[in-house]
Amino acid sequence: MCVVDEPVGSINPVVASRIFELIRRMRDDFGMTFLIVEHQLDIAMPHADYVCAIADGKVLCDGCPDSVLGNKELQDTYLSLSWQNIQN
Secondary structure: OEEEEOOOOOOOHHHHHHHHHHHHHHHHHHOOOEEEEOOOHHHHHHHOOOEEEEEOOEEEEEEOHHHHHOOHHHHHHHHHHHHHHHHO
């Protein structure tokens, strides 16, 4: 297993997408498993097979990307956090 912490932090979206394509290729070609910690969900989700969303040290939800993105608790938590960051 290869653990990768924010592989596309502060990288433009085109390069970030290519990085995830390379990770996917290594997974497919070599049978590698990756545990990726990433906050840029819009870039990471298309490449994910399984997602675990965590907030304040607790698992909010997990599963396939579509089910996680559709989770109301996740949406409420992250929309609330985003709004708090905008207000501060």
